[in-house]
Amino acid sequence: MSSSTSVRASSQVTASQGIETPSGHEPDERGHFGRFGGRWVPEALVAALDELETAYEKARHDPEFLAELDRLHRDYTGRPSPLTDVPKLSQHAGGARILLKREDLNHTGSHKINNVLGQALLTKRMGKKRVIAETGAGQHGVATATACALLDLECVVYMGEVDTRRQALNVARMRLLGATVIPVKTGSRTLKDAINEALRDWVTNVDSTHYLLGTVAGPHPFPQMVRDFHRVIGLEARAQVLERTGRLPTAIAACVGGGSNAIGIFHAFLDDPGVRLVGFEPGGDGVETGRHGATLSEGSPGALHGAFSYLLQDEDGQTAESYSISAGLDYPGVGPEHALLKDLGRAEYQPVTDAEAMDAFALLCRTEGIIPAIESAHAVAGALRLGKELGPDAVILVNLSGRGDKDVDTAAKWFGMIGQDESAEAADGTAIAEGATQQRSGSFADPGSETEGIQA
Amino acid sequence: MSERASGPSTRSVADVFARCRAEGRGALVGYLPAGYPTVDGAVELLTAMSEGGCDLLEVGVPYSDPVMDGPTIQAAADTALRNGFRLRDVFGTIERVSAAGGNCLVMTYFNPVLRYGVDRFAADLAAAGGLGLITPDLIPDEADDWFAASDKYGLSRTFLVSPSSTDERIASTTAASSGFVYATSIMGVTGARDSVNAAAGEIVGRTRPHTSLPIGVGLGVRSGDQAAEIAGFADGVIVGSAFVSAAEQGGPDAVRALARELAAGVARAGLPQPA
Ligand SMILES: Cc1ncc(COP(=O)(O)O)c(C=O)c1O
16 A cells, blocks of 8 residues: 555645645535535625635745745644654554554644644734634633734633633633633533634624634635644654555544544545544443534534534434533534545544543553543544454554643543542642552553453 | 504515505514513514514524524523424414414524425425515525525525625625515624614615615614614614513513504604615
8 A cells, every 4th residue: 555655754744735735625616515514604704704715715825824834833833743653552452553643742732723823824914903712622722822922913712611610721821821711601601602602703893803713613614724724734644654654554543523633634544545534523421321422423414603514403403412521522513524524434433432531541641651632532542442443453543632731630530539629730739649549440540450441 | 553564465575565665664573582481472472563563573493503693682592492492383483473463584593494404494484374584694605495495485585684795795695585685784693782883874775786675674773763763774674682672571562562662663764765
């Protein structure tokens, strides 16, 4: 397989290639991916979407824009992100070779910065001075607040009240960076409702404001544009895996909330039919309980937040409430290109429960010294599952989309290191450490004794 | 002044506007979510609005994610859903309000229609006596199924134009519409406001050359004076949040009284003058 795949050396891959060179998998001129995508929006937003589309089409062929984006990603983000072999984790995956694409090492701690810097530069070009964003885990909010600080833009971030509590560290980071964080108290008080509120703001202030959407959902051109800004993940990883292993990966594992990190890594492999693309959705308490966010696995087609795609909805087309331990995946919609990839059978989507994700979280911490975001832990859990299925000859590429600092509180509670109403930040570190060492029965015991439980 | 302009013979939105015109005035269009506060309660409120002088009723479909609505209508939709509103209730509501003499349109976010089936929704709406659909988050670009269904069942298609719409889009959106065109007077979500925005006259003036359809103006109207001001240049005055607030505060009597005040304002203005 590798002989036919000519690529640039990984050191020559740049972010601008993802936007300058069309992927060969473009939506139609109205932004449809098959029957999905498009613009399911109020007329009031059409002019702004047209303006954005025009600005993007111009920028992607403007050498100055491309150079500025590449410079920022090299000197500020720290791209390229490394590829890490994780042999000790691999022992828990049936011996399959697992490689982590380290988006967690980007500045601000996740893949979100790839898209944010691109859109923030576009905001400047459009002459807008105010940026709004939604955030679930807070990673997109932090990345947006960061870019706005860097580029002198006013920044307002909408965040569900539930998420402001479970991702309190990121709320503090955003405020330190000068952003205004508005807790949203409607509906389920999570990501879906934050997007509603951001859309209301945008409809009202569209002249002065850019809505810096954080994933590959929403109306055209967002799904295409955000994807292109993230294509660098897959372009780099493809070259890195080829250099490291001399072959293409057997399978790729990514977590899917709105779908941006997944599409970013999948895209470079769409035309490699031998590479399995597997998205892992939040299975919450288990899809059979109804408490989950597994939109592609369990949902049905419909329109939400500007795009026609899969969504979780009831018989009357009312959006269902999603649930996940992971704020960044707790969303009842998904990007339209994933809906197409699912229908085409080119990608597959599987749920991973809270418990599976947290087992994988613990395992990666203990075996490799990497604390992943809980979102990304879903992909790690997926890789363990794939490894057992595919066997020791498989090479599995995992998009480690973010780091877990923001999740220390949730994890410490999950593993019983602190009480439900304590906070890890407030707690005495020794209490956590003692909890960790005494917690022999929980998932956070040392991995040797844990292996059976995790693999069962 | 006749309390209610409508009669049982009204079969289309065009008829309603034509009859208002014959009376030398614009039309008053009142919005209320179906199921608010309960299904029966909404029937009573809508009937009272019609009796008070609403020439057309926009029967809203409560939706989980109303991104075009401000706090008042969001809260009303929440109440309706909490009290058990189901989508099919909208048809029964329209049947009952129509039987009492109201002229009903449905105003809905589009996903409930998609889920129900566009053709099936149109069939059931027509059978219930509904006259058409107002679609705040559906633009003509995505509306192929709705074009087919509205033609098939003789329903009007009201799309929205906005102050941010280009002339090209105003032209294509009005060309895709039937019954009347909805001009949003401000950039923003629904909610009563103290003054009529200057942009209201401007958007009507920009829309007029592109269509012979009546133009209704909405977003923010709450008083008879505001209604008169808008009726000075628009063919229809659309009032939503103010009716919801009135319903909350004083039930059917309050919405009937508000409709009277607004209808008097509309009548006082006479026929719209060119902007
Ligand atoms: C680290 C991380 N991974 C994944 C996601 C999910 O988003 P997406 O599916 O768009 O990659 C988030 C969202 O907040 C995140 O913070």
